[in-house]
Amino acid sequence: MVTNGMADADDTHEMIADMGRCARSAAGQLANMPTATKAAALRAAAGAMRKATPAILEANARDMAAGKARGLSAALLDRLRLDEARVESAAAGVEAVAGLADPVGQVIDRSTRPNGLQLARVRVPIGVIGIIYESRPNVTADAAALCVMAGNAVILRGGSEAVHSNRAIHAALVAGFAAAELPADAVQLVPTTDRAAVGAMLTADGVIDLIVPRGGKSLVARVQAEARVPVLAHLDGINHVYVDGSADAAMAERVVLDAKMRRTGICGAMETLLIDRHFAEAPALIAALQARGCDVRGDATARALVPDLPAASVEDWDTEYLDAVASVAIVDGVDAAMTHIARHGSHHTDAIVAEDGEVAERFLSGVDSAIVLWNASTQFADGGEFGLGAEIGIATGRLHARGPVALEGLTTYKWVGRGTGQVRG
Amino acid sequence: MVTNGMADADDTHEMIADMGRCARSAAGQLANMPTATKAAALRAAAGAMRKATPAILEANARDMAAGKARGLSAALLDRLRLDEARVESAAAGVEAVAGLADPVGQVIDRSTRPNGLQLARVRVPIGVIGIIYESRPNVTADAAALCVMAGNAVILRGGSEAVHSNRAIHAALVAGFAAAELPADAVQLVPTTDRAAVGAMLTADGVIDLIVPRGGKSLVARVQAEARVPVLAHLDGINHVYVDGSADAAMAERVVLDAKMRRTGICGAMETLLIDRHFAEAPALIAALQARGCDVRGDATARALVPDLPAASVEDWDTEYLDAVASVAIVDGVDAAMTHIARHGSHHTDAIVAEDGEVAERFLSGVDSAIVLWNASTQFADGGEFGLGAEIGIATGRLHARGPVALEGLTTYKWVGRGTGQVRG
Numbered sequence: 001m002v003t004n005g006m007a008d009a010d011d012t013h014e015m016i017a018d019m020g021r022c023a024r025s026a027a028g029q030l031a032n033m034p035t036a037t038k039a040a041a042l043r044a045a046a047g048a049m050r051k052a053t054p055a056i057l058e059a060n061a062r063d064m065a066a067g068k069a070r071g072l073s074a075a076l077l078d079r080l081r082l083d084e085a086r087v088e089s090a091a092a093g094v095e096a097v098a099g100l101a102d103p104v105g106q107v108i109d110r111s112t113r114p115n116g117l118q119l120a121r122v123r124v125p126i127g128v129i130g131i132i133y134e135s136r137p138n139v140t141a142d143a144a145a146l147c148v149m150a151g152n153a154v155i156l157r158g159g160s161e162a163v164h165s166n167r168a169i170h171a172a173l174v175a176g177f178a179a180a181e182l183p184a185d186a187v188q189l190v191p192t193t194d195r196a197a198v199g200a201m202l203t204a205d206g207v208i209d210l211i212v213p214r215g216g217k218s219l220v221a222r223v224q225a226e227a228r229v230p231v232l233a234h235l236d237g238i239n240h241v242y243v244d245g246s247a248d249a250a251m252a253e254r255v256v257l258d259a260k261m262r263r264t265g266i267c268g269a270m271e272t273l274l275i276d277r278h279f280a281e282a283p284a285l286i287a288a289l290q291a292r293g294c295d296v297r298g299d300a301t302a303r304a305l306v307p308d309l310p311a312a313s314v315e316d317w318d319t320e321y322l323d324a325v326a327s328v329a330i331v332d333g334v335d336a337a338m339t340h341i342a343r344h345g346s347h348h349t350d351a352i353v354a355e356d357g358e359v360a361e362r363f364l365s366g367v368d369s370a371i372v373l374w375n376a377s378t379q380f381a382d383g384g385e386f387g388l389g390a391e392i393g394i395a396t397g398r399l400h401a402r403g404p405v406a407l408e409g410l411t412t413y414k415w416v417g418r419g420t421g422q423v424r425g
Numbered sequence: 426m427v428t429n430g431m432a433d434a435d436d437t438h439e440m441i442a443d444m445g446r447c448a449r450s451a452a453g454q455l456a457n458m459p460t461a462t463k464a465a466a467l468r469a470a471a472g473a474m475r476k477a478t479p480a481i482l483e484a485n486a487r488d489m490a491a492g493k494a495r496g497l498s499a500a501l502l503d504r505l506r507l508d509e510a511r512v513e514s515a516a517a518g519v520e521a522v523a524g525l526a527d528p529v530g531q532v533i534d535r536s537t538r539p540n541g542l543q544l545a546r547v548r549v550p551i552g553v554i555g556i557i558y559e560s561r562p563n564v565t566a567d568a569a570a571l572c573v574m575a576g577n578a579v580i581l582r583g584g585s586e587a588v589h590s591n592r593a594i595h596a597a598l599v600a601g602f603a604a605a606e607l608p609a610d611a612v613q614l615v616p617t618t619d620r621a622a623v624g625a626m627l628t629a630d631g632v633i634d635l636i637v638p639r640g641g642k643s644l645v646a647r648v649q650a651e652a653r654v655p656v657l658a659h660l661d662g663i664n665h666v667y668v669d670g671s672a673d674a675a676m677a678e679r680v681v682l683d684a685k686m687r688r689t690g691i692c693g694a695m696e697t698l699l700i701d702r703h704f705a706e707a708p709a710l711i712a713a714l715q716a717r718g719c720d721v722r723g724d725a726t727a728r729a730l731v732p733d734l735p736a737a738s739v740e741d742w743d744t745e746y747l748d749a750v751a752s753v754a755i756v757d758g759v760d761a762a763m764t765h766i767a768r769h770g771s772h773h774t775d776a777i778v779a780e781d782g783e784v785a786e787r788f789l790s791g792v793d794s795a796i797v798l799w800n801a802s803t804q805f806a807d808g809g810e811f812g813l814g815a816e817i818g819i820a821t822g823r824l825h826a827r828g829p830v831a832l833e834g835l836t837t838y839k840w841v842g843r844g845t846g847q848v849r850g
Contacts, residue, residue, distance in 0.1 A: 028767070032790050111812055117801055119811060124793070126823050209823045230655065230824050251846040258848035342453070353846075364841050365457050368549070376542055376844030385849070386544060386840065387536055398551050398634045399655050400825040403840045415811065415828045416789050419801030421676040421778075423683035424810070 009196055016155075016200040020207030022185035023128040023153035029183050030151045031125050035102035037181065042098035042145050045176030046091040049141065052172035053087045059168035060137065067161050079135040080162055090138040090169070093390065097145040100389040103408045104151045118418045123411045125151030130201045130208040131392075132157045132223060134215035137165035143214065144173055144187045146392050150410035153186050155208060157201060159215070160193035202227040212392055212405075217320075232405055234370075234396035236320045236346035237267035239378045242337040242363065243285065244354035245278030251375060252281070252353045253288050258377040259351065261292045265322045267394060268349050268381030272317060273328045274337045277301070286328060294324050301330035317344040334359050338366045345369060347396045349381040370396050370403040434621055441580075441625040445632030447610035448553040448578035454608050455576045456550050460527035462606065467523035467570050470601030471516040474566065477597035478512045484593035485562065492586050504560040505587055515563040515594070518815065522570040525814040528833045529576045543843045548836045550576030555626045555633040556817075557582045557648060559640035562590035568639065569598055569612045571817050575835035578611050580633060582626060584640070585618035627652040637817055637830075642745075657830055659795075659821035661745045661771035662692035664803045667762040667788065668710065669779035670703025676800060677706070677778045678713050683802040684776065686717045690747045692819060693774050693806030697742060698753045699762045702726070711753060719749045726755035742769045759784045763791045770794060772821045774806040795821050795828035 030038070049056070060082040067077055103123045110120040129152045131143040140156055147154035158166040170189040177186060190197045201208055205228045213223040213233050220235050241259050243252045259270035273289075273296075275282045286306050289296050297312035309328075316327040317340070331337045334352070341350055351373040352363040360374040371381050383391025383404035391404045401409035455463070474481070485507040492502055528548045535545040554572045556579060558564040565581055572579035583591040595614040602611060615622045626633055630653045638648040638658050645660050666684050668677045684695035698714075700707045711731050714721050722737035734753075741752040742765075756762045759777070766775050776798040777788040785799040796806050808816025808829035816829045826834035 028793075031793070113810070113812060117805065127793075230822075248846070254846060254848055258850060262849055360843075364843075368453075368456070368552075369839065371840045371842065373842040374844060376842050376847040377849055379849045380542065380842065380847070385538070387538060397655075398837045402837055412823050412827055414794065415796045417796065417798040417801050417805065418785075418789075419799060421673070421679060422801040422805070423679055424687055424802055424804045425683065 012192070012194070012196040013200045015192070016190075016197065016204050017207055019155050019188050019190070020128060020204060023155055023188060026183040026185035027125065027127045027151070027153040030148065030153060030186055031104070033151065035104075038102070038149055038151070039098040041177050041180035041182040042094050042149060044180040045145070045173045046094040046098070048172040048176030048179070049087060049091040049094065049169065052168065052175075053084060056087055056165065056168040056172065057082060057084070059164035062164045063162050070161070072161060076135055076161070080137065080165070082137060082165060086138065090141045093138070093142050094145040097142070097149050097390055100149060100407055102149065103411045108413055115422050116420060117422050120416045121413045122416050123408070123413050126410055126412050127209040128153050128155065128207065129410065130155045130157065130204070130211045130229065132198055132201060132211060132213045132215070132219065134159040134219055135162055137162045137169055139214050140166045140169040140189070141173065142390065143212070143392060146390055146407060147410060148182070148186055150407045152410055153188075155188050155190065155201065157190040157197055163193050198222070199226060202229060205229050214393060230400070232393060232395045232397065232401060232409065234267065234346070234348055234394050237269065237348040237381075238271050238318065238320050238344060238346040239268065239348055239381075240272045240274055240337070240341050240345060240350045241270045241378060242274040242331070242334065242341075242350070242352045243276060243279050244334060244352060244356060244359050245276040246356035246359060247276075247279060247353040248355055249281040249284070252279070253285055255351065255353050255375065255377050256285060257288060257292055259379055260289060260294055260326050261324065262377070262379050264324050266379065268379045269322065270351075270378050271319065271321055271326065272344065273326055274331050274340055275302070275328065276334070276337070277330050277332055282330065289326060294326050297325070297327050299329040302328045305330070320346070334363050338363065341367055341369075348394065349373065349378045351376060351378050370394065437617070437619070437621040438625045440617070441615070441622065441629050442632055444580050444613050444615070445553060445629060448580055448613060451608040451610035452550065452552045452576070452578040455573065455578060455611055456529070458576065460529075463527070463574055463576070464523040466602050466605035466607040467519050467574060469605040470570070470598045471519040471523070473597040473601030473604070474512060474516040474519065474594065477593065477600075478509060481512055481590065481593040481597065482507060482509070484589035487589045488587050495586070497586060501560055501586070505562065505590070507562060507590060511563065515566045518563070518567050519570040522567070522574050522815055525574060525832055527574065528836045533838055540847050541845060542847050545841045546838045547841050548833070548838050551835055551837050552634040553578050553580065553632065554835065555580045555582065555629070555636045555654065557623055557626065557636060557638045557640070557644065559584040559644055560587055561639075562587045562594055564639050565591045565594040565614070566598065567815065568637070568817060571815055571832060572835060573607070573611055575832045577835055578613075580613050580615065580626065582615040582622055588618050623647070624651060627654060630654050639818060655825070657818060657820045657822065657826060657834065659692065659771070659773055659819050662694065662773040662806075663697065663743065663745050663769060663771040664693065664695050664773055664806075665697045665699055665762070665766050665770060665775045666695045666803060667699040667756070667759065667766075667775070667777045668701060668704050669759060669777060669781060669784050670701040671781035671784060672701075672704060672778040673780055674706040674709070677704070678710055680776065680778050680800065680802050681710060682713060682717055684804055685714060685719055685751050686749065687802070687804050689749050691804065693804045694747065695776075695803050696744065696746055696751065697769065698751055699756050699765055700727070700753065701759070701762070702755050702757055707755065714751060719751050722750070722752050724754040727753045730755070745771070759788050763788065766792055766794070773819065774798065774803045776801060776803050795819065
């Protein structure tokens, strides 16, 4: 049994290595491909998806039936489910990426050295990207489109529950690419759904240049724990809104309600509300959240202000609810708020509501998060809202790219020097 | 014994975690420190180093005596050795960093969204940097200066052979910083020299944000193999010069001799010379290398051109000699050269000598290395030569920063949004 197990693991590693070699070769061609060619290929892929809608829906029906039989939750089934509108939306998303500015070849900066050597830093693709995702089959299309538009080859590993849907979408993409002279290995789908393939991708340093996990906390946690390949991801979005004493009460209520209740299940949702003890309308703000159906849990000071407010436990401050729940603490000004965020935050998105600009700037420079906002809802944490046209994800790590990551984050750069025979001598 | 060993490992991890907490706190202060304060602290540190020259030299004499007793090689002893000029040079290097443009607070780009939300990407420090280095005690000063100027706290782990020198330089730096109101924990030196501390740093993800190894291949290989923390480094500099058929022969000889022979032991040195079969002066070029004392080893075609030329083995093409040795292959034009580089190169620095601009541009875009050069020596691969003022190292990875890394590479960015009460609604 051990021998078999090892042979299987070796086979899986060899499979990923083989896919990596094909991807590397495709990446070499993609790296210098004109923008128009890549865009045409994405438009062709969108067209092929539309044409393949019946086949995609048929495949999806098989996944849905299997999912129901396996007892998947209603939420998972909803993520898995495709209909004509969702396929059209995914195809339109691929077309939208085709219309984005191509980062490849952009000159970041240039200089001429005293010896006449002309230097430029030029954006180039990263190379081979691995996407590991769950349930939502539309990721097959949107992640592939972003990677390819930025000149990268991509290896997709979708969840087993969406295997037929993913294969149908992948087949459509590849058919579209083939019509547009894109190398067939630009977008590969890992053919097996066993979990060993994930492990093989995570340890494929030198084969895969970057892993982007798209899915729930357990997937992202596994990826971050096991990966030897660099990862762009976020694990938690424990986001705060701090309402300063100088805040306009109506604006505070509008921003806080949106940050918490617009959509409670997204990573940009507020989880903890910090209220300055000088903000007089704290009880009304808490009541407004409750009136919208939010389960608010307070610290001792908040509970003194609002009778019958449930108590927050010590765990509450470190919890990403992703639900209509919020913890509320009354703090002593912006410095106390920043101390709370430094201790409990997840470096994702934090906001201040304040009329006092000095206090706001202190917060914006002092809070160490990928996104910091003044007088705006944390739910703006999104590549589309930031004008990037799309996003492959939001990164809370500190290197390479932070916050919403789109085409630029899927590139790196190289130094190009043009001389006339210069030597150091 | 096992229990003791585990206790020791736990102690070491706890020590690094403690240093990390102190560093994180110092980093919080450094992140928002005015440029002038950081620069003044570095100048004070340089002054303190000069004042402490006798103590530094006395400490270095102890390291040198111990190194000789341990039988260190002449090359290692030379790297370890300090004298007044070398201390002065290190102090001047710290001052030079104080004069560089501060990347912290620089706005990378800004936009105003249709809803009026003003967005900017602003450079911020990475946080806590770990430097793991060998022999050369001047790294203590120059790495510390670069990290601090970019607003980071740094944990230094020098080699055991330089322990007294490093402690003396560190003491001087800290004395200078103290006089200039820099937090004492901005620059910490790991007090122990046992190798477990390196392992503890490499696995301290969340505690240390970035590791930069400075040293020989075995150190860098260990760091890259074991690190859970992101690493900026290069393992090999297997650099190529391709001489195209269109090259000016005199320029080719000048560039090749400089690339190979100016300094043979640096990472930017050429190791393999690729000559287009249409370049008529190949024998003269090889003879010029030999005349300068280079041990040239050729492929079959080169040996047919140059009688008595020793044969290159299959290993030669993958070898970083760091010595007066070069392998030479005759190739069929720029595409064959690029194929050779893709197969044997290390993504560090590769150059073409050519008068044909189309061929040169083909090489510059097709070679996937951190630095690509046209008609210039590979020995320009250096932060100072690139106008960065200094460098913490050269990176051949694909993420975050490539090529020479200086202050900008020691920063990341955050998204700062300023609104007027915007909600997504």
